[in-house]
């Protein structure tokens with residue numbers, strides 16, 4: 586049986602993607618995670634939901650010798666899906682070097698391992714933050730990349746550049762760059778979802794925690810040049826993102842790619858303001874949220890949403906979930922956590 590290596594498999598998008606791989610493919614999965622922002626509970630939840638087993642490895646991808654040692658015994662690797670990275674815009678503003686070190690060293694080490702072992706299929710977690718404050722919305726994959734607004738976004742721009750040069754030097758090496766917009770929500774079962782170890786920085790976990798009295802919500806700015814003054818994002822259900830990874834993997838395995846470094850936007854195509862997101866949550870949960878308006882957050886892009894035509898046509902991918910589904914599933918997951926399940 587062929588194996589797919591998933592890095593960051595105990596994390597938010599990684600765990601949902603392993604569920605898709607175990608449910609909808611015949612691949613063996615080996616997950617690598619050092620639990621810097623996750624716990625082994627995610628693995629237990631995946632196993633319970635899928636009723637399937639998979640191998641797990643605990644080490645830091647920045648340690649090249651360890652990486653080579655741990656992965657040397659794995660036979661027949663059909664592809665690598667690389668999620669493992671730090672992902673907080675505000676945290677990256679406070680500690681840029683941690684972001685450059687972690688996100689780029691791990692990528693370098695993994696690319697070296699792939700090339701050395703003739704693993705030709707690789708999927709990279711990129712982000713819409715690579716667009717910066719774009720001149721024109723929605724952004725297509727051809728939209729010029731502006732200066733990154735945060736070190737987080739910059740590591741994704743640099744990661745894409747590194748990969749492009751590697752693919753130029755090694756024409757048989759194929760990498761799909763997936764630019765996620767704002768992944769939110771939780772698995773439809775409500776048994777797994779986003780589980781940040783520390784106080785979350787992302788909007789939706791803060792919303793659901795506020796609804797149960799465990800956090801407080803501040804809207805970062807309401808004077809932007811947008812329809813209600815708050816920032817605009819393209820929220821996309823995490824299971825739709827997970828599904829896109831399986832499609833991207835087969836796209837490479839079936840050799841459907843037209844270049845060896847194709848790039849796809851993964852968003853719904855709908856721009857949603859922070860206030861609209863809050864109202865959607867209030868509607869589906871029946872809970873009124875107490876929030877305050879605060880100053881803009883450093884490093885934030887004002888507005889971005891996707892033109893997703895390319896992913897729809899090339900990957901045959903279609904987002905299944907709307908904003909209310911995203912909020913309802915995130916709420917269901919928060920209730921699972923509250924119930925101690």
Ligand code: UD1
Nearest residue numbers: 672674712713714765766786787788791803804805816886
């Ligand atoms: C960024 C990336 C996204 C990536 C994510 C990973 C951009 C445009 N997007 O998301 O691709 O997947 O990092 O973490 O760079 N907000 C509040 N109050 C809060 C928290 C957030 O108003 O307490 C607002 C933010 O200002 C922003 C929106 O909610 O407008 C979403 O913020 P967040 O969930 O943190 O994600 P991004 O930083 O947009």
